Amino acid sequence: MSGLVIYCSRYGSTQEYAEALAKSMKWEAISYKNVSAKALKDTEAVVLASNVRIGKMGITKLAKRYRNMISSKCKALIVVGGTERDKQDYYLDIAKKNLSFLGLKDEQIFGLGGRQKMAGMKGMDSFLFKIMDKMIKDSPGKTEMMQEVDYVDIQHIEPIVAYLKK
Ligand SMILES: Cc1cc2nc3c(=O)[nH]c(=O)nc-3n(C[C@H](O)[C@H](O)[C@H](O)COP(=O)(O)O)c2cc1C
Numbered sequence: 094m095s096g097l098v099i100y101c102s103r104y105g106s107t108q109e110y111a112e113a114l115a116k117s118m119k120w121e122a123i124s125y126k127n128v129s130a131k132a133l134k135d136t137e138a139v140v141l142a143s144n145v146r147i148g149k150m151g152i153t154k155l156a157k158r159y160r161n162m163i164s165s166k167c168k169a170l171i172v173v174g175g176t177e178r179d180k181q182d183y184y185l186d187i188a189k190k191n192l193s194f195l196g197l198k199d200e201q202i203f204g205l206g207g208r209q210k211m212a213g214m215k216g217m218d219s220f221l222f223k224i225m226d227k228m229i230k231d232s233p234g235k236t237e238m239m240q241e242v243d244y245v246d247i248q249h250i251e252p253i254v255a256y257l258k259k
Contacts, residue, residue, distance in 0.1 A: 143172060
């Protein structure tokens with residue numbers, strides 16, 4: 094079966110996961126910026142992989158645009174955030190808030206830990222981060238959210254590979 098892993102990544106974690114998954118599946122990894130209707134038509138399977146920014150998944154706009162083509166072929170959705178991988182409820186909630194129109198089952202949604210470093214932040218991100226810091230002052234998830242973290246572990250794609258090969 095031919096497949097595309099379509100990713101949206103700003104700092105590279107989601108791209109690393111997408112490329113490793115594509116390699117294991119002998120599929121192709123492609124940035125959402127380079128996706129065409131033809132590529133979606135020609136492929137048999139799609140996996141979406143997206144970063145999370147302030148609760149929003151960057152791939153949502155593309156998924157909406159090609160909603161019909163993607164929902165019939167989408168085998169799995171990968172959500173990458175600065176939140177630990179064992180917080181799957183958090184990732185599930187994010188996926189549902191952003192991409193419920195794809196009609197995916199819970200078992201098709203995989204949350205993976207990304208990396209978050211203030212020093213490497215581009216453009217408006219460090220500013221946004223400071224705003225977030227103020228906005229979520231008393232929230233229980235705050236401490237974790239504002240930490241510099243590196244949760245990237247490429248081995249965590251293995252359950253996804255196993256699921257796709259099932
Ligand atoms: C401005 C900003 C907002 C973020 N918001 C969230 C968030 O709401 N939830 C979360 O889990 N991680 C959040 N993160 C962390 C990123 O999702 C994390 O760094 C992820 O690895 C980014 O993926 P990428 O490396 O593919 O760009 C945020 C990061 C930035 C810079």
